[in-house]
Amino acid sequence: MAKPKVAIFKFASCGGCQLQLLNIEDKLLDIIGAIDIVYFPMGKSENLEGPYDVGLVEGAITCAEEIERIKKVRASCRILVALGACACYGGIQSSRNWMPQRELEPKVYEHWEALSSTKCFGIDEYVPVDLHLHGCPVDREELLEVIKGLLMGTRAYLRPHSVCMECKLRENECLFLKGIPCMGPVARAGCGAVCPSNGAPCSACRGPANDANVESFVESLKEMGIPDEQIARMFRRDASTAKPFAKVVSMYG
Template identity: 40%
Template sequence: MAKAKKPKLAVWKFASCDGCQLSLLDCEDQLLQVTEIVEIANFPEASREIQPGPYDISLVEGSITTPHDAERIHKIRRQSKILITIGACATSGGIQALRNFKDVREFINLVYANPKFISTLQNSTPISHHVYVDYELRGCPINKYQLLEVLNAFINNRKPNIPNNSVCIECKRKGITCVMVAEGKVCIGPVTHAGCNALCPSYNRGCFGCYGPKEAANTSSLAKQFMEMGLDNYGIVRVFRGFNAFSDAFRKESEAYEK
């Protein structure tokens, strides 16, 4: 019997730090096995060899911030059977979405000597604002084991097993004393999507929301709690304006305290 053709994998980059695609190379124990199962057909960070599309799976890192990229993502979507966004930039606009709350022209003037040569959009937006996305993997950065799970699931035509509860649940399950209740530390674990295995509380600090909001996050109740703990309005704005500032739940909560 002829050997089945390996599915073709492509990795694409938009505005980002490269960290999420690096996660694939950080799978030191699994990388060579992964390449036995999938054909890495387009991964410029790792290879000069670029195979033409179509691709079975596209992993997309980064947010859309330029007119050119807003077009490029459509070309990628057309070449991809399955499109998966990896990380906070691709899924919610990333840290660079902090510009969305300001006039981007001011930002350009502050950073660049020749503002007229900078081609950029007012907002940094997630991939899903532009094209249909088959699956969104969260995190700043993503959890590499979750990446392997998602790849495995799509290759085998099954649903990825990625828990969608909160960091708070992970923390309880790990048996960590609550850093907010016991030590009065600001922690947004109760409204943050799981995925890091309660990393920050494990290191004695409050969660700062790398994985973005969980479903039905009660951010307003948490913000009230922060107020009782002594945070001022601007402090609350900053808590929700991190790496997932432009996600709906965090954006609305930060805007509520900006007025």
């Protein structure tokens, strides 16, 4: 079997999700042995043109040029994987979507009239995506599972349920029950509950869990005494364009 030709693309992002591939130091040489990375500007100088078997796309779509480019990328890849919170939901910069561009742009750019910056979304706002690999950043283990799945032609098992499941399995003290607003109950797992396991509340960077009951969760936040503006901020983070989250932001923001 020929090694699958893999391309790694970057859109608006911090580079941290591509970096996770290089961060699998122990297995990096094995990965390179199993797949043929033919397009990866951050990591190599000789980059081949498509078509590719697999495209791993990091980053959000935040300007007109990127809309054009992601469509070309889609057309060049048999399987397209959204790599990380930015590609899945727009990432942290999607939190700006609730402010008018005309107010945002002049805060950073003097010559804002020259910008073609748009509201910020994940790539599947514009193109069909075959697999979403969530997280800010993506989890190295999950990334490995996805690569193996691609090699086998199967869909990797990525935990779609709440972070609470993984958190409890690690026998962490529940932050929420201690009065710390933690997004675990409505957030998608797969990270190993890394934040609550380290004493930090979950910020739901992976977006909503399967069948997340956001309404009921928000009720609990209110009972806890969390003000509306904070509730809006909690949902207006890395996955704020996810429908159930966006709804809360619009309602309380």
